[in-house]
Structures are given as structure tokens and as C-alpha cells.
């Protein structure tokens with residue numbers, strides 16, 4: 001098959017490119033490298049079947065050959081990144097989604113939109129089931145991302161229900177693994193790089209807020225299933241690991257796994273409206289896709305720490 005991955009140079013996107021290339025598909029990676037990194041696709045660039053298009057999905061798309069599948073993962077995704085690029089984030093998920101849906105419609109290609117657990121905002125229902133409508137401020141500090149993703153879902157649902165495109169939506173929860181940007185400001189990359197350097201580890205607030213983190217290979221497996229399983233058409237799926245821990249627990253387990261004596265400091269640095277609790281209900285993905293996370297936190301952290309260790313220079317700079 002010929003598969004377009006918009007945002008293919010991003011963290012999750014580059015793992016998806018690799019997996020689909022390994023399956024023998026032709027993979028076109030379209031990315032504007034705004035918050036993603038060329039280094040993520042360096043090992044793919046010379047592989048047969050891989051093509052990189054340096055293009056912005058909100059503009060007129062470059063000529064594309066006939067496609068069988070379109071994955072949309074093109075958006076800033078870490079809180080510091082989408083706060084730095086609020087308009088770009090809104091446009092990538094609105095105009096960008098529309099452009100990619102039209103491209104899929106042109107070829108009758110299957111379409112997958114990657115949404116986010118952020119559509120639930122600071123959830124009042126726990127764990128979050130796909131039917132939960134969320135607790136989101138349309139003008140709050142995270143609104144450029146939360147509302148962008150909600151719009152992205154709405155336009156994808158509209159193309160799907162009007163039978164223009166065979167589409168599915170995946171709400172990706174917190175994801176970690178090798179290849180994530182050590183400087184994107186997220187919890188796991190921050191804690192690992194801080195522990196490796198032996199400096200202070202910055203726990204935001206009192207660290208009692210919770211997250212459920214999923215290893216990237218598990219997320220990629222779920223994305224492929226959501227695209228390929230017939231019953232997934234027109235549906236929304238949570239993908240994430242339902243094992244919930246506090247932020248403070250993540251800091252401690254990472255410090256122990258790295259073997260670091262870093263000090264934990266509590267700072268008031270969270271991006272506003274920091275959700276208090278987050279944990280996916282994955283019953284739908286389990287039942288319809290036969291999917292569930294397989295990689296344990298200790299296995300996942302070991303390979304992620306090994307990646308960050310390699311990315312750190314001898315002097316502790318990245």
C-alpha cells in the first residue's frame with residue numbers, strides 16, 4: 001500500500017513510519033519540521049519505499065501520488081510546544097485536517113485522525129470513557145490544543161458521517177519512548193534528562209496529579225489496528241495505558257531506574273489548567289481492536305533511558 005503519514009517526523013509519527021516500512025509499504029512522510037525533528041527520520045531517509053516531503057498541511061499540498069491510507073499526526077503536541085505555537089496548532093488541526101480529509105476523499109483512502117486525551121480537558125469523570133464529553137475551557141491556557149483537537153474530531157466525524165471518507169479517530173493519551181524530544185518539556189523527558197544530569201528534578205505543583213503513560217510501540221500498534229480493523233470505521237478510540245500513577249511516583253521511579261541521586265524540587269511551572277487526573281478507559285479498543293498495552297513501565301523506561309543516555313553529550317548537554 002501507499003501510505004501518507006502527516007507529522008511523520010514527529011515522535012509517534014516516526015515510529016509509525018518505521019513500523020509501516022517494515023511491513024513493506026511505501027511510506028510518504030509529510031512534515032514541516034516545526035516541532036518535529038529531522039533526526040527522527042535520519043535512519044529511514046535512504047530506505048527503499050520511504051519518501052520525505054517537507055510540506056505544511058495547512059497550505060496547498062504538494063502533488064501526491066494515489067494513496068491507500070492517510071494518517072494525520074501533524075500537530076505540536078507537548079504543552080510548551082503548543083503554547084509557543086498556538087495559531088499553528090489550531091490551523092494544523094482545522095485547515096490541515098480538512099486538507100488531508102480532501103486528499104483521502106480524492107483517492108478513497110482510509111483516514112485516521114490522531115486526537116488527544118486533552119479533548120477531555122481537566123476531566124470530571126474517571127477513568128475517561130470515549131462517551132465522556134469533557135471539561136474544557138474554549139479560551140483557557142490549553143485551549144489552542146484542546147479545542148483544536150475537538151474541532152479536528154468534529155470535521156473528521158462530519159466527513160465520515162456524510163460518507164465522504166472512511167475515517168476513524170484515536171485519542172492518544174500520554175506517550176513516551178525512545179525518539180521523544182528531550183527538550184520538549186514533557187514530564188518523562190524532563191525527569192529522565194534531569195536525573196541523568198544529576199540536577200534537580202522539577203515536579204510541578206505538589207506532584208499529586210496523575211497520568212497514565214503508554215510506551216510508543218504500543219500506541220503505534222493501536223494506530224495500525226484502528227486503521228485496518230473494519231469495525232473501527234466511524235468510531236473513536238482511546239489509546240493509552242490504564243496504569244495510573246502520580247507525577248511524584250513517576251519522578252521517583254525514574255530517579256531509581258536511572259540510579260541518580262537527584263533532588264526532587266516542587267515548582268509552580270505547570271501549563272495552566274493542568275489536568276488533575278488522567279486515565280483512559282480502553283474497553284472499546286480491547287473489544288473492537290483486540291488491543292491493549294504490552295510493554296511494562298520498567299521495560300519502557302529502560303529503553304527510553306538508554307535512548308536519552310545516548311542523546312546526552314559527555315558534558316550533559318543535549
Ligand code: UDP
Nearest residue numbers: 079185186187190202203204209247270274
Ligand atoms: N510535569 C512535571 N514536571 C515537568 C514536566 C511536567 O511535574 O518537568 C507534570 C505536568 O505538570 C503534568 C504532568 O507532569 O501534570 C504531565 O505533563 P506533560 O507535559 O508530560 O503532559 P500533559 O499530560 O500535561 O499534556
